[in-house]
Amino acid sequence: MWTGRPVGELPSPAFTVDLDTAKRNAEKMRDRCKALGVVLRPHMKTHKTLEGGSLMTGGTLRKIVVSTLAEGRFFANGGFDDILYAYPLPFDKVEECAALAERLDAFHVLVDSHAALSLLKKRPLSHGKRWKVWLKIDCENHRAGLRHSDPAALELAKAIAEGATKLTGIYAHCGNSYSCHGASEIQAVARTTTALTLKFMDQLKEAGVSCSICSIGSTPSCSHPVPEMAQLSEVHPGNFLFYDAQQMMIGSCQLEDIAVRVLTRVIGHYPHRNQMLVDCGWTGLSLHSLGQLPTGYALVEGHPNLKLVGMTQEHGRIEPVAGKLDFAQFPLGSLLALIPYHACATAAMHPVYYVHSEGRVVTTWKPVRGW
């Protein structure tokens, strides 16, 4: 119903995706991986849409990563295959994983414990199919995974490689790249994660454990890859389709690479407190910047002197960074474009994304939600 209409007519708040920018981001990442000689297995968690997945895979609909089983089902039903559920195997979802593993060419699961592995061993797949299992290792990111240097990691890898399960890949997430500032800090993290992952692969080889794939990822590291990453088989960044203010501040992208906005309208003028209200609260943006940007909870496109100082459920409060607000410049009903701090979090608040090109809506995307 919105197709063909100017973006400025959209009901607000609206989550918009600049299709040309998103396409360019997807192509750049594919080119970067091609030049490096590694397979790109993009992560779907930021956008959670079939269309975004198609752009990221260059239309192949093969080799993706998902963060929830709901995404796994959604992408499988949407024609995708070779799906890695890169999440410590949840004990309540083994049967559903088995159904996907039996139905798809390749539905990979991930473990970092013997307890999880034993659930897989206890539930062999039909027709003698072996579970494709990845081992998650922790290369200084300190979230999930067995530490790369922990002998238990090698032991678990060996156990995975036996019987009803097959050791398909080694997975490391360099989420610690999110605390970097600038390409050289990002590259230092990428270099360390790569080196530790490759060292682990060498240990596997020495131990006679067969494993063909190793993958690291994060949008910062894959936006500034180091040459050593050429020795990996895969990378798995996700945010890069959209990018956001956080990625810009980390140094992963430039302002012009950010494909998403939240459109919002001015709904109130309050000159006595030098403030205006807009129709975007935390249901439209999330609280993810924690207000720590110099411009508060978001960047207001084209208005560096505006600061989104606070949000309640459906209201945003905007003040000037300095001086008096020129209310005549922002009449009631006028439109502002907020550049989100964290695109994953902002996208998660919207049941529909309005996708535009050259100022007009070209389509809408509907993300999957839940688990």
Place this chain on the structure above:
Amino acid sequence: MWTGRPVGELPSPAFTVDLDTAKRNAEKMRDRCKALGVVLRPHMKTHKTLEGGSLMTGGTLRKIVVSTLAEGRFFANGGFDDILYAYPLPFDKVEECAALAERLDAFHVLVDSHAALSLLKKRPLSHGKRWKVWLKIDCENHRAGLRHSDPAALELAKAIAEGATKLTGIYAHCGNSYSCHGASEIQAVARTTTALTLKFMDQLKEAGVSCSICSIGSTPSCSHPVPEMAQLSEVHPGNFLFYDAQQMMIGSCQLEDIAVRVLTRVIGHYPHRNQMLVDCGWTGLSLHSLGQLPTGYALVEGHPNLKLVGMTQEHGRIEPVAGKLDFAQFPLGSLLALIPYHACATAAMHPVYYVHSEGRVVTTWKPVRGW
């Protein structure tokens, strides 16, 4: 598909509602309003479900407040009427408001500017029906609304009362009660908001402007009403159906009044950093406590020594508040119940609520999303 099954078997993360507690909260608030002699017009924004609305209205499905037009349409389609869209009239949604106003017995809109009012005047309703318009006044809350003491408020009230629009109500939100600690601070805010609202009603009367309804609201103030509130016609709290850790800390409720939880399972043990992971990240809880609770981002039911120290999209990191974590107490796959800091924000992350009684799921509720 989940009906009749034990709550402990739900897939995690799961947003659960204890039906008996929610019913009791709804009844208590209705009894409180009845005793006070004011009409309860409950706000739907926290739960956004037909079932929650039915509980809050005691089955009448009449006299509710909504925060988005999507809620307005949803509740209208679900058989509700006498709906107040208590939000500064958005300029892009006038036509949709008109459709609801023409279709329902009573669809009320709210303004705090002449610019918004003029949009209504320019779009008269069919069959000579007059727009039911509420004026929002700001009684020291400092969000939307004209200041109670501003002569412009009286002028706008007069303008609303003319022609195609009818001044139906005066609306004040005492959101400033959210910074209170304890009943006496809450009651001071309630007293001030009530006094300022009633004073404004007196001014209207003196000016010969007819207006039958005045309403104030917020869950803290309506959980601890002051006798003066008896002079109001209505109150419009919303959160009280669920309550949450924030309301408990403000002093609106006790722990046993909190009807909602997020069930989550342990997915990883990391003894070397004295930490375990659970399968609830910010997509399942929101970041709304900002980690400022003594127990981090939530309360872990029955485990006051556990602290949810951080969350990423799908992972939560739990540590002991002090000492060594007893991992044997929390085997992989075991279930924990998180008590949310802000139920409105947590509910907003879930496409389905699992409603239970006496340990078993009795039904599911599906909230409306979007705008």
